[in-house]
Every structure is written in structure tokens, then in C-alpha cells.
Amino acid sequence: MSNTPSRILPRHSIQVPPHPEWPSLTEAEKSALKASIRDLLGARKAVLVAHYYTDEDLQSLAEETGGYVADSLEMARFGTESDAETLVVCGVRFMGETAKILNPEKRVLMPDLRATCSLDEGCPAAAFTAFCDANPDHVVVVYANTSAEVKARADWVVTSSIALPIVKHLASQGQKILWAPDKHLGHYIERMTGAEMLLWDGACVVHEEFKSFALDRVRKLHPDAAVLVHPEAPDDIVDQADLVGSTTQLIKAVAELPNQEFIIATDAGIFWKMHQIAPHKTLIPAPTAGEGATCESCAHCPWMAMNALQSLEQALRNGDREILIDPAIRQRAVVPIQRMLDFARAHGIGQVRAF
Incomplete structure (x- = not known):
């Protein structure tokens, strides 16, 4: 663990749209x-x-x-x-x-x-660029859930499945990390690697809504279920997980782990692929709702x-x-993406999976 606690910037406001209501189809x-x-x-x-x-x-x-x-x-x-x-x-x-x-x-x-995406919306390019310019001694690492303009300002673009080895590699070189935009994923990486990280205050509106006390209640109702959590979730959800991973890693876990029941703390859209590859398994959505709410789990992105x-x-x-995309922006944005792909190839990581 780093001896220097992470600093988190004030959050930029975002406006979350209501769920679009497409007419039901026969x-x-x-x-x-x-x-x-x-x-x-x-x-x-x-x-x-x-x-x-x-x-x-x-x-x-x-x-x-x-x-x-x-x-x-x-x-x-x-x-x-x-x-x-x-x-x-x-x-x-x-x-x-x-x-x-x-x-x-x-x-x-x-x-x-x-x-769009709450992580993207909560990290406006102009404010992010100013922040990077104010901290020139930090390596800029951004999550894939960002705009082309933000990627163009980064040194590295990472996905949730390759962020750990890349940040660990940078920390081993004594680099200080400026991370954006998801503070929960950033803090998880910081805990796992011990890197010194300066975190942007962004969050996914879906993953941030998982409720720790409610998850604990569901775990007691299903004591043999494995809890699968995406690292965009807050610490008190991650701490209850049997496995923390990207979407691909969570899907793979449902197929490969011996458990018959799984409590899933990520967007409910993932259930279709999980059911497809493991139709005999029981999938339970982790709760997002507090007491008196109209739904137990509302884990689905309104933009999706x-x-x-x-x-x-x-x-x-x-x-x-x-x-x-402006060609000049694209030309700069492809550089940190390609850097990630080259790192994966050089370290034999195999397919790089995002989210």
C-alpha cells in the first residue's frame, strides 16, 4: 500500500436521463x-x-x-x-x-x-486537461470510459482487466499516477498495487448504487452463492466479493466456478451472456435499492x-x-491505446478486455 493517501478531486455534476421508454413490441x-x-x-x-x-x-x-x-x-x-x-x-x-x-x-x-456515460460526462476534457497541466510530475492514466479528447491527453488508456498490471509496472518505476475518471476503480487499483495515485472524482451511476447492507442480507439468504463484483463498485461492495473482475472475467467465472448460484454486482444486461454460456446456473442481481424502494435491483444504465x-x-x-472525430484528436488518442495494446502483447497478457 502507498504511504501517501490518494487525493480525490471535487466531482463534476452530470445530468442522468430518465430511462427511455420504447414502446413494447409484439x-x-x-x-x-x-x-x-x-x-x-x-x-x-x-x-x-x-x-x-x-x-x-x-x-x-x-x-x-x-x-x-x-x-x-x-x-x-x-x-x-x-x-x-x-x-x-x-x-x-x-x-x-x-x-x-x-x-x-x-x-x-x-x-x-x-x-453517453456518467464517467465520460463527469470528466470534461477542458477541466481534465487543466488538472493534468497542474500536475506535470504524474503519469496520466485514463480508463477506457472517457471521451476521445480525454484519451488524447493521456499517457496510457487502460481497461479494467489490464489496469492492474500496467499501474503496477508504472509504480515499480517510481511513477506517480494521475488517474481518471472512476474513483472506485482507481482506489481498488491503488489498494491492489500500492501505487501513489491522484484520483479524479468520477463514478458509474449504476455501480455506485449497490447497497452494502442489502448485499449482506442477500448473501445470508444465499450462503452458497459466489458474489461477483465489478471494480467500479464502491469499497464496501468490493470487500464482500468472492471475485472482482471486468465483464469478461465475471462471465468466465459463472461458467468455470463450481457454485450453482451467483450474486452479480454489475449492470443487469450481462445476464443474457451469462445465461447463454451457463444456462444451468442461477443468477441473482445484487440489490441497488434502499428500504421502501420500488425495485430491489435497478442496475441498468439509462444510456445503454x-x-x-x-x-x-x-x-x-x-x-x-x-x-x-477530429483527425488531430484521433491521432493523439490512438497513441495511449496502442501503448496499452503493445504492453499486453509484450507481457503475454493475451486479449485485453474492457469494462
Whole structure:
């Protein structure tokens, strides 16, 4: 552990949208929309990539049409290996930007360009740049959940599955780390590595809502269940975990651990893939709600919910929801991303998974 406690900046305010209410679809309407989307994908020479946190209809459609369901970085890397001319990214905006950064020659569309992220929104580029400039003796390490402009100011971009070895490597060189934007993930890394870290005060609005006292109650009701926690969750949730890991690591744990029950502390969209690979396992959402709340677990990102069959079909039909990045920003942003990929390759880490 570092002898110097981490410093945390004041948080920038964000405005969380209400959950979008797309009209319910009948099975016939879903089938018609999916058929239209398939035709449009073919007409635009496009491939569909969806994040684990999106609606199960989108995840299944991506796999059925030769696309991909993954975390943000693997979504982008899949695009580099595809001969598709257009990438359609079902997720949040920074994922579309990452795809464009790594695939500048391809067109990148999203169902809804307003679909952002509390971590991204809570780390505005101008304020972040000023903070970095005020601390020039720190190596700047940013999480993938940031804008292209923030990535362009970073020395390293990391994902939740490779952040630990990279920060440990930097700490072994005596480097001081300026970390953004998720303070919970940053503090977890600091605890695990002993690095000296200056933390930006950002948080995921989904993971920050998990309730420790409620999780303890659920654990007592299911004493044989393994508790799986994403490191964006607060310390008092992480401390109750049997396993802490990225989305891919949590999915893998459900398939490989001997437990029959799992309590999952991350976005509920991940359940579709977990059920797909381990249909015989019981998955229990970790509680986010306090006493008297209307739902026991409301763990789903409102921005992710902007992705729907309807918005996807509109994006493909109109072709006007395109991710565009200033070439100078892209040229700078790709450098810290490539640095991470080179580190992974040099250290034999294998596939790098984001989120």
C-alpha cells in the first residue's frame, strides 16, 4: 500500500436521463424489425457489434448476423478484423469513439448519439486537461470510459482487466499516477498495487448504487452463492466479493466456478451472456435499492437503454447517426491505446478486455 493517501478531486455534476421508454413490441413486430435490420446491414456492408450491457434482442441479433457481443475494446478490435465498411456500435458514445479511433477508415454508426456515460460526462476534457497541466510530475492514466479528447491527453488508456498490471509496472518505476475518471476503480487499483495515485472524482451511476447492507442480507439468504463484483463498485461492495473482475472475467467465472448460484454486482444486461454460456446456473442481481424502494435491483444504465431495435433500425435506415472525430484528436488518442495494446502483447497478457 502507498504511504501517501490518494487525493480525490471535487466531482463534476452530470445530468442522468430518465430511462427511455420504447414502446413494447409484439413478437411479430420484433421479427419485422430484425428482418429490416438484416437487410439494411447487408445494403450498407455493415456489421453489428453490441456491448454486454445492451438489450438481449440486440446481443442476439449481433451474433445471428455475423457480428459480435463483447466489451468496448473487443468491439473496436473486432471492427479492425472485419471487412465491413460500416461498424454499427450498440453501446454508449465512448465505445463508438474507440471504434472510430482504431478504425479511422470505416464509418461508425450508433443507434443514438446521445447515449453517453456518467464517467465520460463527469470528466470534461477542458477541466481534465487543466488538472493534468497542474500536475506535470504524474503519469496520466485514463480508463477506457472517457471521451476521445480525454484519451488524447493521456499517457496510457487502460481497461479494467489490464489496469492492474500496467499501474503496477508504472509504480515499480517510481511513477506517480494521475488517474481518471472512476474513483472506485482507481482506489481498488491503488489498494491492489500500492501505487501513489491522484484520483479524479468520477463514478458509474449504476455501480455506485449497490447497497452494502442489502448485499449482506442477500448473501445470508444465499450462503452458497459466489458474489461477483465489478471494480467500479464502491469499497464496501468490493470487500464482500468472492471475485472482482471486468465483464469478461465475471462471465468466465459463472461458467468455470463450481457454485450453482451467483450474486452479480454489475449492470443487469450481462445476464443474457451469462445465461447463454451457463444456462444451468442461477443468477441473482445484487440489490441497488434502499428500504421502501420500488425495485430491489435497478442496475441498468439509462444510456445503454437508449439502444433498442427501433433506434438501431432508424440509424441504419437514415445513416445519419455517425461518430466523427477530429483527425488531430484521433491521432493523439490512438497513441495511449496502442501503448496499452503493445504492453499486453509484450507481457503475454493475451486479449485485453474492457469494462
